[in-house]
Amino acid sequence: SAYAPTTSQEAHLLSLGSEVFHRHAQKADGMMKGLDVAKCCEARVCEGLRKVGEVLSICEKMRSKRMVVTHGRKFIGSERVSSTQVHDAELSSDDDEDELDAAEAVFAYFCEKNVLPMLIDALLCRPPPLTSSSESQASSPTSFSGATWTASVKSQILQMVAMLLYNTTSPLSLTYLLSNNYMNELIMGVLPLSQWKEETLEEILPPYVSLLRGLVMKLRGEEGRFCVPLFLCQRQRMTLANHDDDSDETEAYMPLLYGAVQVLVSNLGSSVRDSDGCLIRTTAMNVLLNLCRIADPDVRSILVGGGDGGDELPTTKSQASSATNLSPYTSVPSSFTIEQQLLFPHISKNLNSCYHRCVKLLIASLSLNTKHSTHQSQTPQYEIAAAREEATSRHKDIAAALHSELRFWLGFVDDLLSTEIRSWNVKLCESLMSEVVVGTVLLHWNCSLDTLANNTDRAATKLDVYKATAEV
DSSP: OOBOOOSHHHHHHHHTHHHHHHHOHHHHHHHHHHHHHHHHHHHHHHHHHHHHHHHHHHHHHHHHHHHHHHHHHTTTTOSSSOHHHHHHHHHHHHHTHHHHHHHHHHHHHHHHTTHHHHHHHHHHOOOOOSSOHHHHHHHOOSTTTTOOOOHHHHHHHHHHHHHHHHTOOOHHHHHHHHGGGHHHHHHHHHOOGGGBOHHHHHHHHHHHHHHHHHHHHHHHSSTTTTOGGGGOEEEEOOOSSOOOTTOOOEEEEOHHHHHHHHHHHOOOOHHHHTSTTOOHHHHHHHHHHHHHTOOOHHHHHHHHTOEEOOTTSOOOSSOOOOGGGSOSOTTSOTTSOHHHHHHHHHHHHHHHHHHHHHHHHHHHHHHHHHOOOTTTTTSOHHHHHHHHHHHHHHHHHHHHHHHHHHHHHHHHHHHHHHTOOHHHHHHHHHHHIIIIIIIIIIHHHHHHHHHHHTGGGOOSOHHHHHHHHHHO
């Protein structure tokens, strides 16, 4: 299963698999053969999904070609298009008419057979809980009840949907992909990320953030200008101060925004985030920045304070995290939206982390420069000098990495402020001033000044002096 066990009973039953192989050798042989067959089936399913995605993408490109030709025919006789160009376009369109009709038929079949909702259902279906069969059937009422797809299949479904989205240029095709809450259900169904195993996130996170990026680029494009209402849903209004589950108050939100924030602030999937060339965090940031640069009033309203929910907006099966899963920063005002309660403290946390690590590095450097070895007479001076030189070189490398990370986060803050959303900027600056500037830098600086000023009687330890000097 791609999912992490949700109960101690499931974790115990899953751990019994190795005992079966040791105690029952004959059964183990049959199980291994069954697993080999399942792996072959999985490979065929993934290959089939990949080919379906490629075929649909090619068909979308051909349908966009028909749109271009049709658009060119409207300007016959215009001064902007020569008669030779129009004639060549018409001749080409006549030669490819059969292929274009086939592309239209393929997309029509894709829509008529409800292939997209079937794929999303396969992606989001969970395995039945390891309890009685009656409870399992009642808890998983989908067309895939009793079965679960592996992480590779789920990842391939995400890649296929993202591929189709990137190659969609027709407003009609884009409207279909966004209709019936398909994309919103897909985005929210993958969340929370804690439901997945760590090895599953290694396969799912890259295509998931790629899908988020494709959606936001379509939203910013000309074809997605009139599709903003299809990105909106409603949820129960939740804050840190009041998160009553029985409240009837709702608010509008964008699953696209919520998904990007969740990917950015989550520390899960660390093996993928830390690998070279993987841009999980950067892609999530770009999605947020692109959303902030959209001038649509509905999008701006949700970014600033959450829009008013209404009966006309759909809901998703998977809801946003409650206040218990929000950041532990209790000083976040209750007027912040869930996304702001998650994002702003996360930025402050990373800036504070850079500050504390810089202080520790300075303490180590100060200690290195003033430290005298007690075995100075026994250790040759050239060995001491070489050790200090090596330590200094390491400190420089660490300092360069810290400087790069600090520039990264400050650049992200600068990009957020450059979107010129006044209310958003005020809340962001309020959070940074409270948690970083005043709550960390000035507080430690003031305490350090007191330590250095009152150290005339040598009451403070050498470590306290190093720390105070580093913070100043």
